[in-house]
Amino acid sequence: MDFEQLIQHRYSCRKYSPDPIDDQVLEKVLNAARLAPTAANMQPFQIIIIKTENKQEDLLKIYNKPWFVEPPIILCACSLPDQAWVRHKFDNENYAIVDVSIVVDHITLQAADLGLGTCWIAAFDPQATREFLKLPEEVEPIIFTPLGYPLDEPQEKTRKPLSDLIRYDTW
Numbered sequence: 001m002d003f004e005q006l007i008q009h010r011y012s013c014r015k016y017s018p019d020p021i022d023d024q025v026l027e028k029v030l031n032a033a034r035l036a037p038t039a040a041n042m043q044p045f046q047i048i049i050i051k052t053e054n055k056q057e058d059l060l061k062i063y064n065k066p067w068f069v070e071p072p073i074i075l076c077a078c079s080l081p082d083q084a085w086v087r088h089k090f091d092n093e094n095y096a097i098v099d100v101s102i103v104v105d106h107i108t109l110q111a112a113d114l115g116l117g118t119c120w121i122a123a124f125d126p127q128a129t130r131e132f133l134k135l136p137e138e139v140e141p142i143i144f145t146p147l148g149y150p151l152d153e154p155q156e157k158t159r160k161p162l163s164d165l166i167r168y169d170t171w
């Protein structure tokens with residue numbers, strides 16, 4: 001798949017097969033995360049790989065959609081804000097969430113290229129997540145994604161026209 005096809009092909013999958021994912025395939029997905037650019041190359045993130053087997057009941061307390069726990073694996077992308085680049089010189093903006101977002105974009109695109117489905121999930125319960133994953137205080141869960149072979153089909157992409165999304169030169 002060339003890049004243009006890949007970004008068309010990736011979609012939010014909400015029905016998964018329980019089929020296992022080969023270790024080498026999983027490694028490719030994780031390596032795509034590793035190669036993501038981060039501000040000042042600080043790499044302030046951790047990916048937690050959760051095997052869903054026998055954990056479905058607890059996982060549904062984190063995000064209560066049956067398809068969340070269908071695949072063999074769920075990934076949780078976490079930020080480490082204390083390790084992230086901060087725009088100290090001007091306004092102390094911390095870029096940890098931007099870094100993690102790029103990481104997750106790499107994951108979802110690499111997964112799509114390998115025939116795997118993903119879905120960005122932000123509407124999870126952060127407190128249930130902290131407890132289940134035993135997160136230290138300095139770690140922030142940012143995005144979950146199921147990772148598995150899709151059993152649904154992509155919907156047509158609904159996007160604003162480019163003319164609604166861009167401006168030239170000034171606001």
Ligand SMILES: Cc1cc2nc3c(=O)[nH]c(=O)nc-3n(C[C@H](O)[C@H](O)[C@H](O)COP(=O)(O)O)c2cc1C
Pocket residue numbers: 010011012013119120121122123124157
């Ligand atoms: C930051 C972010 C958070 C999201 N959170 C959720 C979520 O909690 N639950 C969900 O079903 N989809 C979630 N989505 C998926 C979006 O609804 C989806 O990407 C969007 O509708 C476009 O559809 P597509 O991914 O199929 O192209 C999220 C997407 C992003 C980028």
